[in-house]
Amino acid sequence: MTSFETRPRRPRRRRRRVSVxxxxxxxxxxxxxxxxxxxxxxxxxxxxxxxxxxxxxxxQQSQKWIDDALKAPKAAPDTKPAQADPPVMAKPAPxxxxxVIYVPRLGxxxxxxxxxxxxxxxxxxxxxxxxxxxxxxxxPGQVGNFAVAGHDSGWGNTFIDLSKLRIGDRIYVxxxxxxxTYVFRNFxxxxxxxxxxxxxxxxxxxATPTDRLMTITTCNPPFHAGERLIAYNVxxxxxxxxxxxxxxxxxxxxxx
Amino acid sequence: xxxxxxxxxxxxxxxxxxxxxxLVAVVLFALVSWVFPxxxxxxxxxEGTVGP
Numbered sequence: 001m002t003s004f005e006t007r008p009r010r011p012r013r014r015r016r017r018v019s020v021x022x023x024x025x026x027x028x029x030x031x032x033x034x035x036x037x038x039x040x041x042x043x044x045x046x047x048x049x050x051x052x053x054x055x056x057x058x059x060q061q062s063q064k065w066i067d068d069a070l071k072a073p074k075a076a077p078d079t080k081p082a083q084a085d086p087p088v089m090a091k092p093a094p095x096x097x098x099x100v101i102y103v104p105r106l107g108x109x110x111x112x113x114x115x116x117x118x119x120x121x122x123x124x125x126x127x128x129x130x131x132x133x134x135x136x137x138x139x140p141g142q143v144g145n146f147a148v149a150g151h152d153s154g155w156g157n158t159f160i161d162l163s164k165l166r167i168g169d170r171i172y173v174x175x176x177x178x179x180x181t182y183v184f185r186n187f188x189x190x191x192x193x194x195x196x197x198x199x200x201x202x203x204x205x206x207a208t209p210t211d212r213l214m215t216i217t218t219c220n221p222p223f224h225a226g227e228r229l230i231a232y233n234v235x236x237x238x239x240x241x242x243x244x245x246x247x248x249x250x251x252x253x254x255x256x
Numbered sequence: 257x258x259x260x261x262x263x264x265x266x267x268x269x270x271x272x273x274x275x276x277x278x279l280v281a282v283v284l285f286a287l288v289s290w291v292f293p294x295x296x297x298x299x300x301x302x303e304g305t306v307g308p
Binding site: 018022023026027034037038041042045046118121124132134149150151152154158159190192193194195197198217218219225228230 | 257258288295297306308
């Protein structure tokens with residue numbers, strides 16, 4: 001300290017000293033602003049961006065499959081009986097986008113790409129997906145359980161309105177093969193560990209599946225991860241790629 | 257701290273304001289691109305999946 005006192009002082013010209021308390025105060029204010037910015041990003045901005053990008057990606061994918069089908073040489077129609085089983089695709093590779101899901105109840109233009117696996121970074125948070133397929137569950141139209149997952153809140157607010165589904169609401173799953181229509185049946189609220197909801201016959205490991213089900217899992221309540229909301233849907237019908245279901249005809253390809 | 261930054265910046269007031277705005281834009285870009293997604297990943301699972 002003495003050396004500091006004896007040091008020859010240069011004349012200062014109106015130069016305020018940077019005080020320790022002042023710097024701490026400014027750091028604290030900065031930290032507060034950063035937290036507010038983060039919340040704004042998490043609850044509002046990021047959802048807008050991700051939701052827009054995911055909708056765009058799904059619209060392009062959807063339109064591509066329709067265009068591909070229209071370009072392809074026409075198979076002779078009426079060769080298949082009307083009651084034939086729907087086609088079932090081969091198991092997609094991990095991260096492969098293999099379907100687009102439309103849920104009119106979640107909004108007139110609501111659509112997302114479904115990719116293989118429920119990996120958080122590469123599927124659920126992805127700008128080009130949003131919904132993931134449980135790799136060990138069945139595929140669209142297959143007897144058993146086609147199980148998918150998506151965020152409830154955050155990263156696009158994928159299924160934030162899933163609890164607004166009403167019995168009989170339609171859910172459309174488009175693949176390169178065509179349109180699989182499912183009908184919403186019921187909800188179940190479960191613990192995050194309830195993997196039995198993914199079984200071919202949900203919650204009944206011993207049972208032999210005879211129905212074509214689809215299960216959607218998401219978080220509940222919004223902005224928490226305490227529970228899971230499960231929506232069970234039953235397969236209703238199949239249509240070829242160019243026969244876009246009338247309920248979503250206006251939404252297909254829009255947003256791209 | 258911010259006062260010192262202001263004094264360090266060169267030029268007239270309008271140029272300093274421009275520089276400050278550019279710095280703020282860079283910081284916001286870095287936050288949104290890298291820092292916030294990283295913090296979000298630390299905040300625990302929100303993925304909506306069921307699993308053991």
